[in-house]
Amino acid sequence: xxxxxxxxxxxxxxxxxxxxxxxxxxxxxxxxxxxxxxxxxxxxxxxxxxxxxxxxxxxxxxxxxxxxxxxxxxxxxxxxxxxxxxxxxxxxxxxxxxxxxxxxxxxxxxxxxxxxxxxxxxxxxxxxxxxxxxxxxxxxxxxxxxxxxxxxxxxxxxxxxxxxxxxxxxxxxxxxxxxxxxxxxxxxxxxxxxxxxxxxxxxxxxxxxxxxxxxxxxxxxxxx
Ligand code: DX5
Ligand code: ZN
Numbered sequence: 339x340x341x342x343x344x345x346x347x348x349x350x351x352x353x354x355x356x357x358x359x360x361x362x363x364x365x366x367x368x369x370x371x372x373x374x375x376x377x378x379x380x381x382x383x384x385x386x387x388x389x390x391x392x393x394x395x396x397x398x399x400x401x402x403x404x405x406x407x408x409x410x411x412x413x414x415x416x417x418x419x420x421x422x423x424x425x426x427x428x429x430x431x432x433x434x435x436x437x438x439x440x441x442x443x444x445x446x447x448x449x450x451x452x453x454x455x456x457x458x459x460x461x462x463x464x465x466x467x468x469x470x471x472x473x474x475x476x477x478x479x480x481x482x483x484x485x486x487x488x489x490x491x492x493x494x495x496x497x498x499x500x501x502x503x504x505x506x507x508x509x510x511x512x513x514x515x516x517x518x519x520x521x522x523x524x525x526x527x528x529x530x531x532x533x534x535x536x537x538x539x540x541x542x543x544x545x546x547x548x549x550x551x552x553x554x555x556x557x558x559x560x561x562x
């Protein structure tokens with residue numbers, strides 16, 4: 339496949355240096371910056387909120403891709419939009435009103451994404467296809483970086499690509515993406531790949547070249 343977006347997840351970056359880490363991966367070829375927001379309730383981990391997103395926003399020249407692993411979602415959409423999120427993705431499992439959530443994301447001026455946990459079927463987005471810009475297929479159970487890719491999700495990606503038809507919707511993969519798994523999901527129809535540990539491994543803000551090698555290797559594997 340062609341034109342794959344690589345979205346490094348700052349969950350795997352140095353939390354004391356987000357600004358510099360973002361500038362480093364962007365200078366090394368990142369297309370989007372993926373920001374994992376966790377609430378200790380929807381997922382068993384805590385990260386950061388809208389204030390942190392606003393603080394890093396000036397360091398992002400590309401696209402700020404905010405993945406909300408929080409429940410409830412609706413009370414926080416305006417704050418993340420105001421913080422400068424270009425894409426806001428909410429989980430279909432996060433509440434009973436994903437349709438309303440998607441409407442609210444767009445009403446606040448951001449692109450709307452919906453994320454599906456590994457146990458959630460492709461059909462759960464059937465009635466959202468005409469109102470979303472991105473579908474995120476979780477290939478790990480959300481909450482932590484560095485987990486093992488769940489292969490059963492490849493079939494879900496194929497199903498979604500079929501369901502989407504010619505609508506302009508990205509299929510994003512999140513979890514366990516590396517040079518071995520990237521070609522599998524790209525062949526199934528994914529066009530945006532989140533990668534945390536596989537991008538940040540081996541490098542640092544003072545030695546960013548490995549970030550570039552990692553991004554190029556994942557991209558080449560996916561586009562092959
Ligand atoms: C998991 C997060 C992912 C995570 C991916 O809950 O949504 O974005 O950072 O990390 P890796 O690429 O290490 O699996
Ligand atoms: Zn994520």
